Amino acid sequence: MPLNDVLWTAHEELKASSVIVVEVRTDDGLTGYGQIHGSPMKAICAWVERFGEIIRGMDALAHVAVWDRLFSLTCPRPGGIAGADGLPPPLPRGERPQIMAAIGGIDIALWDIKGKHAGLPVWRLLGGDKRPIPTYATGGYYRPGAPDTVYAEELAGFVRAGYRAVKLKTGAGSPADEAKRVRTVREAIGKDVSLMLDMNAPYDVDGGIEFARRVEPLDIYWLEEPLHWYLQPADFVRLAAATSIPLAHGERELTRFTVRDFIASGAIRYVQFDSTRAAGFTEGLRVAALAEQHAVMIAPHTAPELHAHLVAALPRCGFGVESHGDTARNPLSHHLLVGGAETRDSFVHLNDKPGFGVEINWDYAKRYAA
Numbered sequence: 001m002p003l004n005d006v007l008w009t010a011h012e013e014l015k016a017s018s019v020i021v022v023e024v025r026t027d028d029g030l031t032g033y034g035q036i037h038g039s040p041m042k043a044i045c046a047w048v049e050r051f052g053e054i055i056r057g058m059d060a061l062a063h064v065a066v067w068d069r070l071f072s073l074t075c076p077r078p079g080g081i082a083g084a085d086g087l088p089p090p091l092p093r094g095e096r097p098q099i100m101a102a103i104g105g106i107d108i109a110l111w112d113i114k115g116k117h118a119g120l121p122v123w124r125l126l127g128g129d130k131r132p133i134p135t136y137a138t139g140g141y142y143r144p145g146a147p148d149t150v151y152a153e154e155l156a157g158f159v160r161a162g163y164r165a166v167k168l169k170t171g172a173g174s175p176a177d178e179a180k181r182v183r184t185v186r187e188a189i190g191k192d193v194s195l196m197l198d199m200n201a202p203y204d205v206d207g208g209i210e211f212a213r214r215v216e217p218l219d220i221y222w223l224e225e226p227l228h229w230y231l232q233p234a235d236f237v238r239l240a241a242a243t244s245i246p247l248a249h250g251e252r253e254l255t256r257f258t259v260r261d262f263i264a265s266g267a268i269r270y271v272q273f274d275s276t277r278a279a280g281f282t283e284g285l286r287v288a289a290l291a292e293q294h295a296v297m298i299a300p301h302t303a304p305e306l307h308a309h310l311v312a313a314l315p316r317c318g319f320g321v322e323s324h325g326d327t328a329r330n331p332l333s334h335h336l337l338v339g340g341a342e343t344r345d346s347f348v349h350l351n352d353k354p355g356f357g358v359e360i361n362w363d364y365a366k367r368y369a370a
Contacts, residue, residue: 001016001017001018001331001332001368002015002016003015003016003017003328003329004328005143007141007142007143007329008141008142008143008144008172009141009142009169009171009172009198009200010142010169010170010171010172010199010200010201010202011171011200011201011202012200014141017329017330017331017332017333018037018039018041018332018370019035019036019037019276019332019333019336019337020035020036020037020038020041020044020045020048020101020105021033021034021035021336021360021365022034022035022036022048022105022106022108022109023109024052024060024106024109024110024112024113026060026113030060030113030116030117031113031116032060032108032109032110032111032112032113032114032116032355033108033109033112033356033358033359033360034104034105034106034107034108034109034110034112034276034280035105035108035276035303035306035337036048036101036102036104036105036276036277037101037274037276037277037302037303038097038098038101038277040098041370043095043098044098044101044102044105047095047098047099047101047102048102048105048106050088051070051102051103051106052106054069054070054073054087054088055069055070055106060110060113060114060117061110061113061114061117063107063110063111063114063282064282066106066107066110067103067107067279067280067282067283069087070103070106071103071279073087073088073090073091074090074091074096074099075090076090077090096254097254097278100254100255100277100278100279101276101277101278103279103280104275104276104277104278104279104280104281104283105276105280106280107275107279107280107281107282107283108275108276108280108281108306108356111280111281111282111355111356112355112356112358113355114355115354115355115356116354116355118354119354120354121309121350121351121352121353121354121355121356121357122281122309122355122356123308123309123312123313123350124352126285126309126310126312126313127313128309128312128313128314128315129312129315130312130350130351130352131312131315132347132348132349133304133308133311133312133318133320133321133341133347133348133349133350134165134319134320134321134346134347134348135163135165135304135308135320135321135322135323135343135346135347135348136163136165136166136167136194136196136320136322136323136346137155137158137161137163137165137166137167137323137324137325137326138166138167138169138198138322138323138324138325138329139151139154139155139158139166139167139168139169139324139325139326139329140154140155140167140168140169140170140185141169141329142169142172148180148181148184148185149184149188151168151181151184151185152184152185152187152188152189153188154326155168155185155188155189156188156189157325157326158325158326159189159190159193161325162344162345162346163193163325163346164192164193164194164346165193165194165195165196165221165320165346166189166193166194166195166196166325167195167196167197167198167224167322168181168182168185168195168196168197168198169198169200170182170197170198170199170202171199171200171201171202171203171226172202175203175207175210175211175214176214178211178214178215179211179214179215179218182195182197182215182218182220183215183218186218186219191219194221195218195219195220195221196220196221196222196224196248197215197220197222197223197224198224198225199211199223199224199225199226200225201225201226201227201228201229202226202228203226203227203228204227204228204231205227205231205235205238205239208223208226208227208239209238209239209242209243211223211226212226212239212242212243212245213242213243215245216243216244216245220245221245221246222245222246222247222248222269222270223239223243223245223246223247223248224247224248224249224270224272225248225249225251225252226239226247227239229252232261233261233262233264233265233267234265236249236262236265236267236268237265237266237267239267240266240267240268246268246269246270247267247268247269247270248268248269248270248271248272248299249262249267249268249270249271249272250262250268250271250272250273250274250287250301251272251273251274251277251301252277253273253278254278254279255278255279255283256279256283256286256287256290259271259273259287259290260290263287263290263291263294263296264294266294268296269296269297270296270297270298270299270319271287271291271296271297271298271299272298272299272300272301272322273287273298273300273301274300274301274302274303275300275303275306275307275310276302276303276306277301281306281310284300284307284310285310288310288314288317288318291317292314292316292317295317296317297317297318297319298310298311298314298317298318298319299319299320299321299322300321300322301322302322302324303321303333304321304322304323304341304343304348305333305337305340305341305348305356305357305358306340306356306358307321308321308341308348308350309341309350309356312350320348321348323343323348332368335361335364336360336361336364336365336368337358337359337360337361338358338359338360338361339353339357339358339359340353340356340357340358340359341357
């Protein structure tokens, strides 16, 4: 769905809100819905369709077996050349982000089916309790030419709407200019509201240290993705040692294996994997289990109506989930996905509907289908 205004993170232009809905049907009449956030959308949809043929006939409740079959196709294997074992040959390395996104969407749909088969919400399947899950509102996307007061008023509006934690997009300017912008927002929202900074990988280590030291007096809750995309856990360790502000990372990682290295290094205090972007709910559970063992908090990226189920099942390491406080920024989550967990008063409130409890407004979907 086209956005009212063209927005920017520090890294990319945003002209539309988009999601891929994955529907999986079983032969006994159950339907599960998954979500994918990724691009190019047509390429991901092509992989979903191809994988659908590969897993046709498998047990829909055997989500690990389905996940393993699809993931195994990303590597060489005996009999894999030219598909001699009846499965596709090893999948292309250049399309791994799209492949992992497709696996994730299917996996989420299978968890939805699992809950519907049992007649239970996913949070209850995982042994969680129906407690309110803390959430924060993300905003402050760049509008070229806008003064800092525009972002300050936007986030102050989230606070007036009931949010006790907000996250500001940062990193598009120099450390000095960005610190001034952050100060303007802090003064507008008050000292009692938690303020996270979402940086979208803008700085090298020295730049990250300079920025961190400039904003430390402003009581920042975390620095999210502070370093360039190619920098690794060792670089995050250097930044963590130079600032008292906790670091958060993980939404761009494709598997638990790369997330593992950030967690085990001790560099990050919050891990932000995204089940809708890579590998699904099954992989998200694996990341969460590792995080708990290392006293790292989980704060899954976006899709609160899904990720709140996971956080509810991990009270010792579940920090909360991300929301968009403005319906204009993410209209699909407010109008396309209906019936799931409700966000209000800085919490996500789960319900007792089977699966994830999310249904699709098909009239809305057809109206904006790409």
